[in-house]
Amino acid sequence: MEERIFSSADLPYSTQLIPLSTICTVLVDGNKIHTTSVKNRVKQWYWCGVFGELYGSANETRYANDIVQVVDWINNDRNLPKTVTDFYFNPMRLLGLQSRQSAAYKGVMALILQNHAQDFISGTEMDFSTFANEKIDIHHIFPKDYCIEKGYDKRKWNSVVNKTPLSARSNREIGGKAPSVYLSRLENKGSVSSVKLDQYVESHWIDHRMLRGDDFQNFITDRAKKLLIAIETATGRAISGKDSDEVKQAFGGPLN
Structure with a gap:
Protein backbone atom coordinates (compact mmCIF):
# COMPACT_ATOMS: atom_id res chain seq x y z
CA MET A 1 0.00 0.00 0.00
CA ASP A 86 22.87 -6.66 -10.62
CA PHE A 87 20.42 -3.84 -11.33
CA TYR A 88 20.64 -2.51 -14.86
CA PHE A 89 18.13 -0.45 -16.77
CA ASN A 90 18.72 0.53 -20.38
CA PRO A 91 17.04 3.90 -21.12
CA MET A 92 15.82 2.39 -24.40
CA ARG A 93 13.72 0.00 -22.32
CA LEU A 94 11.22 2.82 -21.74
CA LEU A 95 10.11 2.51 -25.36
CA GLY A 96 9.81 -1.26 -25.00
CA LEU A 97 7.37 -1.00 -22.09
CA GLN A 98 4.17 -1.12 -24.10
CA SER A 99 1.77 -3.01 -21.84
CA ARG A 100 1.20 -4.06 -18.24
CA GLN A 101 2.64 -7.49 -19.01
CA SER A 102 5.99 -6.12 -17.86
CA ALA A 103 7.04 -5.76 -14.24
CA ALA A 104 8.94 -2.56 -15.03
CA TYR A 105 5.82 -1.06 -16.68
CA LYS A 106 3.81 -1.72 -13.53
CA GLY A 107 6.69 -0.32 -11.49
CA VAL A 108 6.62 2.97 -13.41
CA MET A 109 2.89 3.34 -12.75
CA ALA A 110 3.45 2.74 -9.03
CA LEU A 111 6.13 5.44 -8.95
CA ILE A 112 3.77 7.92 -10.62
CA LEU A 113 1.15 7.18 -7.96
CA GLN A 114 3.80 7.57 -5.26
CA ASN A 115 4.39 11.08 -6.58
CA HIS A 116 0.91 11.98 -5.24
CA ALA A 117 -0.52 12.01 -8.76
CA GLN A 118 -3.86 13.80 -8.92
CA ASP A 119 -6.79 13.06 -11.19
CA PHE A 120 -7.13 15.56 -14.03
CA ILE A 121 -10.80 16.40 -13.30
CA SER A 122 -11.25 16.04 -9.54
CA GLY A 123 -7.71 16.88 -8.46
CA THR A 124 -8.04 14.07 -5.94
CA GLU A 125 -4.83 12.27 -5.04
CA MET A 126 -4.94 8.68 -6.23
CA ASP A 127 -4.79 6.79 -2.96
CA PHE A 128 -6.41 3.41 -2.32
CA SER A 129 -9.97 4.72 -1.91
CA THR A 130 -9.75 6.89 -5.02
CA PHE A 131 -8.18 4.04 -6.98
CA ALA A 132 -11.19 1.83 -6.26
CA ASN A 133 -14.00 4.38 -6.28
CA GLU A 134 -13.02 6.29 -9.41
CA LYS A 135 -11.94 3.25 -11.46
CA ILE A 136 -8.38 4.40 -12.00
CA ASP A 137 -6.72 2.79 -15.00
CA ILE A 138 -3.77 3.47 -17.29
CA HIS A 139 -4.45 5.75 -20.26
CA HIS A 140 -2.58 7.56 -23.03
CA ILE A 141 -1.63 11.18 -22.38
CA PHE A 142 -1.46 12.06 -26.07
CA PRO A 143 -4.51 10.00 -27.14
CA LYS A 144 -4.11 7.00 -29.42
CA ASP A 145 -6.46 8.28 -32.15
CA TYR A 146 -4.77 11.67 -32.17
CA CYS A 147 -1.30 10.09 -32.45
CA ILE A 148 -2.39 7.82 -35.29
CA GLU A 149 -3.92 10.78 -37.12
CA LYS A 150 -0.66 12.70 -36.73
CA GLY A 151 1.43 9.73 -37.87
CA TYR A 152 3.51 9.60 -34.71
CA ASP A 153 5.77 6.63 -34.03
CA LYS A 154 3.74 3.95 -32.23
CA ARG A 155 6.81 2.85 -30.32
CA LYS A 156 6.71 6.27 -28.62
CA TRP A 157 3.01 6.99 -28.22
CA ASN A 158 2.13 3.49 -27.00
CA SER A 159 5.04 3.30 -24.57
CA VAL A 160 4.94 3.86 -20.82
CA VAL A 161 6.36 7.35 -21.49
CA ASN A 162 2.98 8.41 -22.93
CA LYS A 163 0.81 6.72 -20.29
CA THR A 164 -0.42 7.57 -16.82
CA PRO A 165 -3.09 6.52 -14.29
CA LEU A 166 -6.38 8.42 -14.72
CA SER A 167 -10.01 8.02 -13.70
CA ALA A 168 -12.50 6.65 -16.20
CA ARG A 169 -14.28 10.01 -16.09
CA SER A 170 -11.15 11.96 -17.03
CA ASN A 171 -10.35 9.52 -19.81
CA ARG A 172 -13.83 9.91 -21.31
CA GLU A 173 -13.36 13.67 -21.45
CA ILE A 174 -9.95 13.27 -23.08
CA GLY A 175 -11.36 11.15 -25.90
CA GLY A 176 -9.17 11.26 -29.00
CA LYS A 177 -8.57 14.99 -29.00
CA ALA A 178 -5.34 16.99 -28.97
CA PRO A 179 -4.12 17.74 -25.43
CA SER A 180 -4.69 21.47 -25.94
CA VAL A 181 -8.33 20.70 -26.73
CA TYR A 182 -9.03 18.20 -23.97
CA LEU A 183 -7.37 20.33 -21.29
CA SER A 184 -9.85 23.11 -22.09
CA ARG A 185 -12.67 20.58 -21.86
CA LEU A 186 -11.39 19.33 -18.53
CA GLU A 187 -11.29 22.87 -17.17
CA ASN A 188 -14.93 23.36 -18.10
CA LYS A 189 -16.05 19.93 -16.92
CA GLY A 190 -14.33 20.15 -13.57
CA SER A 191 -14.80 23.87 -13.08
CA VAL A 192 -11.06 24.05 -12.42
CA SER A 193 -8.71 26.92 -13.13
CA SER A 194 -5.87 26.59 -15.62
CA VAL A 195 -3.37 26.98 -12.79
CA LYS A 196 -4.91 24.14 -10.78
CA LEU A 197 -5.17 21.85 -13.80
CA ASP A 198 -1.54 22.51 -14.62
CA GLN A 199 -0.66 21.39 -11.08
CA TYR A 200 -2.67 18.18 -11.53
CA VAL A 201 -0.86 17.51 -14.81
CA GLU A 202 2.58 18.19 -13.31
CA SER A 203 1.91 15.69 -10.51
CA HIS A 204 2.19 12.99 -13.22
CA TRP A 205 5.67 14.22 -14.28
CA ILE A 206 4.13 15.89 -17.33
CA ASP A 207 5.26 19.35 -18.43
CA HIS A 208 1.99 21.26 -18.74
CA ARG A 209 3.44 23.73 -21.26
CA MET A 210 4.37 20.94 -23.66
CA LEU A 211 0.96 19.35 -23.21
CA ARG A 212 -0.90 22.60 -23.83
CA GLY A 213 1.29 23.22 -26.86
CA ASP A 214 0.65 19.73 -28.29
CA ASP A 215 4.44 19.38 -28.34
CA PHE A 216 4.63 15.60 -28.63
CA GLN A 217 8.33 15.18 -29.36
CA ASN A 218 9.62 17.40 -26.58
CA PHE A 219 7.05 15.88 -24.22
CA ILE A 220 8.39 12.38 -24.90
CA THR A 221 11.98 13.44 -24.27
CA ASP A 222 11.14 15.42 -21.15
CA ARG A 223 8.95 12.77 -19.56
CA ALA A 224 11.47 10.02 -20.32
CA LYS A 225 14.07 12.06 -18.41
CA LYS A 226 11.73 12.41 -15.44
CA LEU A 227 10.86 8.72 -15.39
CA LEU A 228 14.54 7.77 -15.42
CA ILE A 229 15.18 10.10 -12.47
CA ALA A 230 12.29 8.45 -10.61
CA ILE A 231 13.72 4.99 -11.28
CA GLU A 232 17.17 6.10 -10.10
CA THR A 233 15.65 7.51 -6.91
CA ALA A 234 13.69 4.32 -6.19
CA THR A 235 16.62 1.98 -6.85
CA GLY A 236 19.38 4.19 -5.46
CA ARG A 237 21.36 3.34 -8.59
CA ALA A 238 22.58 5.45 -11.49
CA ILE A 239 21.30 4.66 -14.98
CA SER A 240 23.99 4.73 -17.64
CA GLY A 241 23.66 5.26 -21.38
CA LYS A 242 21.33 8.26 -21.26
CA ASP A 243 23.40 10.02 -23.90
CA SER A 244 24.23 7.06 -26.12
CA ASP A 245 23.85 7.44 -29.89
CA GLU A 246 20.97 4.97 -29.83
CA VAL A 247 19.13 6.98 -27.18
CA LYS A 248 19.71 10.30 -28.95
CA GLN A 249 18.43 8.88 -32.21
CA ALA A 250 15.35 7.27 -30.64
CA PHE A 251 14.35 10.14 -28.33
CA GLY A 252 15.61 13.06 -30.39
CA GLY A 253 18.25 13.96 -27.84
CA PRO A 254 20.05 12.77 -24.70
CA LEU A 255 18.06 11.92 -21.57
CA ASN A 256 20.45 13.34 -18.99
Missing part, protein backbone atom coordinates in the same frame (compact mmCIF):
# COMPACT_ATOMS: atom_id res chain seq x y z
CA GLU A 2 2.80 2.39 0.92
CA GLU A 3 4.41 1.75 -2.46
CA ARG A 4 1.10 2.51 -4.25
CA ILE A 5 0.45 -1.02 -5.52
CA PHE A 6 -3.26 -1.42 -4.92
CA SER A 7 -4.23 -4.66 -6.67
CA SER A 8 -2.73 -8.03 -7.53
CA ALA A 9 -3.01 -7.16 -11.24
CA ASP A 10 -0.68 -4.21 -10.67
CA LEU A 11 1.91 -6.19 -8.69
CA PRO A 12 5.17 -6.26 -10.69
CA TYR A 13 6.33 -9.69 -9.49
CA SER A 14 4.32 -12.03 -7.29
CA THR A 15 7.48 -14.17 -7.07
CA GLN A 16 9.39 -11.38 -5.31
CA LEU A 17 6.89 -11.55 -2.46
CA ILE A 18 8.47 -14.84 -1.35
CA PRO A 19 11.85 -13.40 -0.29
CA LEU A 20 10.17 -10.11 0.72
CA SER A 21 7.88 -11.81 3.21
CA THR A 22 10.77 -13.83 4.66
CA ILE A 23 12.99 -10.76 4.97
CA CYS A 24 10.21 -8.83 6.72
CA THR A 25 9.55 -11.74 9.08
CA VAL A 26 13.21 -11.87 10.09
CA LEU A 27 13.38 -8.10 10.54
CA VAL A 28 10.29 -8.01 12.74
CA ASP A 29 12.61 -9.18 15.50
CA GLY A 30 13.58 -6.05 17.41
CA ASN A 31 10.98 -4.10 15.43
CA LYS A 32 13.63 -3.24 12.81
CA ILE A 33 11.26 -3.42 9.87
CA HIS A 34 9.41 -0.37 11.17
CA THR A 35 12.46 1.91 11.25
CA THR A 36 12.91 4.28 8.31
CA SER A 37 16.48 3.32 7.46
CA VAL A 38 15.65 -0.40 7.35
CA LYS A 39 12.47 0.13 5.32
CA ASN A 40 14.40 2.24 2.83
CA ARG A 41 16.94 -0.52 2.26
CA VAL A 42 14.21 -3.11 1.76
CA LYS A 43 12.49 -0.75 -0.69
CA GLN A 44 15.74 -0.19 -2.56
CA TRP A 45 16.25 -3.93 -2.92
CA TYR A 46 12.63 -4.38 -4.01
CA TRP A 47 12.73 -1.74 -6.75
CA CYS A 48 16.11 -2.97 -8.02
CA GLY A 49 14.46 -6.34 -8.53
CA VAL A 50 11.49 -4.75 -10.33
CA PHE A 51 13.33 -2.36 -12.63
CA GLY A 52 16.25 -4.70 -13.15
CA GLU A 53 13.56 -7.24 -14.19
CA LEU A 54 15.37 -9.86 -12.15
CA TYR A 55 12.45 -11.96 -10.92
CA GLY A 56 11.07 -13.18 -14.22
CA SER A 57 12.28 -16.79 -14.12
CA ALA A 58 14.59 -19.30 -12.42
CA ASN A 59 14.30 -17.49 -9.11
CA GLU A 60 15.16 -20.14 -6.50
CA THR A 61 18.83 -19.21 -6.23
CA ARG A 62 17.99 -15.51 -6.15
CA TYR A 63 15.40 -16.10 -3.40
CA ALA A 64 17.99 -17.74 -1.18
CA ASN A 65 20.71 -15.19 -1.92
CA ASP A 66 18.41 -12.22 -1.37
CA ILE A 67 17.10 -13.44 1.96
CA VAL A 68 20.62 -13.95 3.32
CA GLN A 69 22.21 -10.92 1.68
CA VAL A 70 19.48 -8.36 2.40
CA VAL A 71 19.27 -9.35 6.07
CA ASP A 72 23.07 -9.31 6.37
CA TRP A 73 23.21 -5.92 4.63
CA ILE A 74 20.74 -4.49 7.10
CA ASN A 75 21.86 -6.20 10.32
CA ASN A 76 25.60 -6.08 9.80
CA ASP A 77 26.00 -3.32 7.20
CA ARG A 78 27.66 -5.80 4.86
CA ASN A 79 28.00 -5.61 1.07
CA LEU A 80 25.07 -4.66 -1.14
CA PRO A 81 22.84 -7.61 -2.08
CA LYS A 82 23.44 -9.09 -5.53
CA THR A 83 20.00 -7.98 -6.70
CA VAL A 84 21.02 -4.38 -6.01
CA THR A 85 24.40 -4.70 -7.73
